[in-house]
Amino acid sequence: MITQGRLMKNLLIAIFLIIISPFINATEQQPDYIEYQNETLRLSTGWGHPSPLEDYYSVNKIKYPFKSWHTANYRGHIATWAIEDDQLFLKEVTTSKGRLKPGELNIQSKIRLSKTPPYKAKRTETTPTRDSSLVLADWFNGVIDASRIIQTEEKWEYLGSVYFYIRNGQVIKSVELTKTDYDKLYNEKEIELSDESLKEKQEMLKLNHDYISYYFRLNGDDVINYEGQHGRLATRSGFSPILAYYSNDHMKWPFNWTNKTKSGAPKGEWLIEKDKLYLTKVKLNTGTGFYEVDEKNLKLEELFSNSQSEDKVPASWLSGVFLVKFGEMVNREGFDDYSEFKVSEYVFLRVNKGNIIEAHKVEGEFNFKDIPYNTLPELTKIIDDFRVR
Numbered sequence: 001m002i003t004q005g006r007l008m009k010n011l012l013i014a015i016f017l018i019i020i021s022p023f024i025n026a027t028e029q030q031p032d033y034i035e036y037q038n039e040t041l042r043l044s045t046g047w048g049h050p051s052p053l054e055d056y057y058s059v060n061k062i063k064y065p066f067k068s069w070h071t072a073n074y075r076g077h078i079a080t081w082a083i084e085d086d087q088l089f090l091k092e093v094t095t096s097k098g099r100l101k102p103g104e105l106n107i108q109s110k111i112r113l114s115k116t117p118p119y120k121a122k123r124t125e126t127t128p129t130r131d132s133s134l135v136l137a138d139w140f141n142g143v144i145d146a147s148r149i150i151q152t153e154e155k156w157e158y159l160g161s162v163y164f165y166i167r168n169g170q171v172i173k174s175v176e177l178t179k180t181d182y183d184k185l186y187n188e189k190e191i192e193l194s195d196e197s198l199k200e201k202q203e204m205l206k207l208n209h210d211y212i213s214y215y216f217r218l219n220g221d222d223v224i225n226y227e228g229q230h231g232r233l234a235t236r237s238g239f240s241p242i243l244a245y246y247s248n249d250h251m252k253w254p255f256n257w258t259n260k261t262k263s264g265a266p267k268g269e270w271l272i273e274k275d276k277l278y279l280t281k282v283k284l285n286t287g288t289g290f291y292e293v294d295e296k297n298l299k300l301e302e303l304f305s306n307s308q309s310e311d312k313v314p315a316s317w318l319s320g321v322f323l324v325k326f327g328e329m330v331n332r333e334g335f336d337d338y339s340e341f342k343v344s345e346y347v348f349l350r351v352n353k354g355n356i357i358e359a360h361k362v363e364g365e366f367n368f369k370d371i372p373y374n375t376l377p378e379l380t381k382i383i384d385d386f387r388v389r
Contacts, residue, residue: 030073034081034146035091036162041146043081050215052140053079053093056107058237059139065105066095081137083164086171088137088144102135109136109169138169141251143204143211163204167251175204209288210257214250217265217285217293224270225280226324226347233270234323236386242266242282245303245317255284255298264296271312275356277349278312315354321386322349327364348382358382 032043032051045051050058054075057064066076080092090102102108144166148159160178164171181201221232222240235241237248243266246252255263264284271278282303287294300313307313324347329339343364350358360379368387371380 032079036083042149044145052137056139088166088169090135090137109138136169141167143208175201177201210263213286214257214265216288222268226272231324231326240266240268242268277315277354280312318354319352
């Protein structure tokens with residue numbers, strides 16, 4: 001018997017806001033589309049659900065090629081997907097250059113596809129050629145929310161959703177929810193009396209919520225203590241340096257959305273001591289609220305069982321260029337209720353296996369877009385190394 005009725009109500013409210021968010025914003029965001037059982041559904045691609053195509057570039061560490069079209073499409077593309085034979089395929093991408101096949105954008109999977117239905121995947125070391133009409137999205141792991149929506153110029157009507165839980169491009173589970181299902185799940189008594197089918201739908205909603213929450217909290221700076229000052233620690237990827245311990249692979253992170261007991265995006269607190277970088281605290285950031293973050297503390301030994309200290313762990317897995325920001329929160333001009341972090345000083349750090357081998361300070365007003373001609377070559381180099389992706 002499921003007794004967490006109130007929790008489910010909050011979860012359903014959050015998911016419903018995500019579903020309708022494109023329609024209540026000043027500018028509606030254009031969705032991706034997915035073909036499934038002779039239907040074309042709208043694929044959620046907002047702040048809670050990154051497009052599987054955005055994930056392709058992140059996972060493969062390829063520079064994102066699309067530029068924002070306008071306020072109605074910040075991601076710079078509209079992708080068309082298809083579920084065939086319990087697999088997710090990319091069929092087409094509409095960009096500023098027109099409608100393109102995946103091969104024309106050099107989008108590749110690890111599996112070569114046959115050209116005839118039902119598009120059975122064939123294991124091979126050969127990647128698809130440029131004229132591939134379909135690409136198996138084997139880079140994608142997550143939940144897809146495909147909505148049935150009837151929209152006219154005057155109104156729109158939400159009919160329900162099909163959720164797909166996908167691992168390496170394979171559909172592990174699919175669950176369909178109608179408006180009636182949502183009504184039943186919202187009612188606490190109905191939850192207690194629900195059948196197994198409704199429980200399965202509730203579980204999928206929970207998985208979807210944890211997936212949304214993970215990605216919503218994934219990007220952002222960590223906290224660092226450097227030379228007696230508290231600042232922010234940024235990476236090129238935008239993820240916490242903790243995730244680099246797992247090769248920035250979300251599926252290797254033990255507290256991703258598939259962890260039913262404890263999940264969230266990693267956030268850390270760091271210390272530089274005698275030119276060595278240490279991790280001193282780990283938190284899981286969750287929740288989908290805009291004004292507050294739900295935090296759960298993790299003990300260091302939950303991640304580093306071989307650690308010889310309970311207080312700090314040497315960041316020996318970290319190499320590369322990192323950025324420390326010092327500053328303060330200030331009210332944005334003209335927006336008394338909105339504050340933002342204003343940087344007073346930057347420190348670029350070059351790290352080798354947790355050891356600081358270079359450190360360069362620049363003022364907060366430094367012009368990164370047009371670096372002054374008299375800037376020291378080593379400073380220019382470390383700035384470029386941080387910016388190149």
